[in-house]
Amino acid sequence: MAGKKIENNTAGSPLEAHVASSKIRAEHIDKVYKTGKKSVAAIEDVSIDIQDNDFVCIVGPSGCGKSTLLRMLAGLDFPSAGNIIVNDRKVTGPGPDRGMVFQTYTLFPWMNVEDNIKFGLKIKKLPKAEQQEIADRYLKIIGLEKFAQSYSKELSGGMKQRVAIARALANQPEVLLMDEPFGALDPHTKSMMQLLMREIWVKEHPTVVFITHDIDEAVFLADKIYVMSARPGKMIKRVNVYLPHKRTLDLKDSPEFIKIRKGINDLLYMANTEEDME
Numbered sequence: 001m002a003g004k005k006i007e008n009n010t011a012g013s014p015l016e017a018h019v020a021s022s023k024i025r026a027e028h029i030d031k032v033y034k035t036g037k038k039s040v041a042a043i044e045d046v047s048i049d050i051q052d053n054d055f056v057c058i059v060g061p062s063g064c065g066k067s068t069l070l071r072m073l074a075g076l077d078f079p080s081a082g083n084i085i086v087n088d089r090k091v092t093g094p095g096p097d098r099g100m101v102f103q104t105y106t107l108f109p110w111m112n113v114e115d116n117i118k119f120g121l122k123i124k125k126l127p128k129a130e131q132q133e134i135a136d137r138y139l140k141i142i143g144l145e146k147f148a149q150s151y152s153k154e155l156s157g158g159m160k161q162r163v164a165i166a167r168a169l170a171n172q173p174e175v176l177l178m179d180e181p182f183g184a185l186d187p188h189t190k191s192m193m194q195l196l197m198r199e200i201w202v203k204e205h206p207t208v209v210f211i212t213h214d215i216d217e218a219v220f221l222a223d224k225i226y227v228m229s230a231r232p233g234k235m236i237k238r239v240n241v242y243l244p245h246k247r248t249l250d251l252k253d254s255p256e257f258i259k260i261r262k263g264i265n266d267l268l269y270m271a272n273t274e275e276d277m278e
């Protein structure tokens with residue numbers, strides 16, 4: 001697959017091409033980790049172009065560099081070659097324009113739910129009434145109004161992730177970067193979180209980049225899916241997901257959903273088989 005150009009399964013409509021604006025661009029990214037004398041090529045010649053308000057998932061086998069790529073978009077790590085551009089500016093570090101949600105729960109244990117959500121707003125020194133208004137709005141969206149005064153240790157994993165999402169969204173980042181945020185949840189809670197995440201996106205329309213190795217999750221959530229090959233990870237295809245804007249869980253049993261899932265599984269299988277044969 002080395003050096004293969006990324007393919008798009010559909011050409012954008014002329015209108016889309018005209019009005020869409022690039023929010024995030026990764027241009028020919030390589031990432032090599034060096035530890036002592038050893039070096040690991042994590043990703044190779046990866047390019048992506050994400051438009052404003054897109055919900056994008058990135059899928060690929062374990063170790064293909066998904067988290068590495070997301071960390072570089074966040075400015076928490078840097079490419080060995082290539083550029084990352086967010087809002088037409090080269091990324092040189094983390095910034096308030098990008099919110100992150102990780103797989104591990106990252107709430108501040110000494111703050112209650114409401115204060116966790118207000119954290120970034122306090123730093124921004126927003127007036128108290130405005131902080132409360134925003135916290136109330138997101139508590140409602142995540143359905144945890146009754147837990148506003150609870151602490152992290154009193155919450156389930158799913159509840160903690162809902163608060164982490166609310167905390168990230170409350171800051172009104174232009175881009176939400178999510179690294180397998182539902183990876184540690186049981187299947188039922190995971191489905192409920194997927195539903196909630198899609199609902200939040202339909203309402204708020206943040207630009208979302210969501211990493212997962214769960215193909216079902218990617219097809220359910222995203223409008224565009226970038227598929228990566230095994231390490232060193234390369235982008236092999238961008239798949240546009242033409243499913244309804246508003247989604248319900250029974251969509252997962254529909255022929256359209258199953259067809260897209262199969263297409264992505266086939267791509268991953270082919271990419272990995274080709275790597276094995278090289």
Ligand SMILES: Nc1ncnc2c1ncn2[C@@H]1O[C@H](COP(=O)(O)OP(=O)(O)OP(=O)(O)O)[C@@H](O)[C@H]1O
Pocket residue numbers: 033034035040041042060061062063064065066067068069213231
């Ligand atoms: N700080 C680091 N130092 C050295 N090697 C690293 C470092 N971080 C990641 N790697 C290596 O880079 C490769 C890509 O890792 P990364 O965590 O980005 O993959 P991933 O696709 O997110 O994996 P998973 O799906 O299992 O979480 C792996 O081989 C990993 O061992």
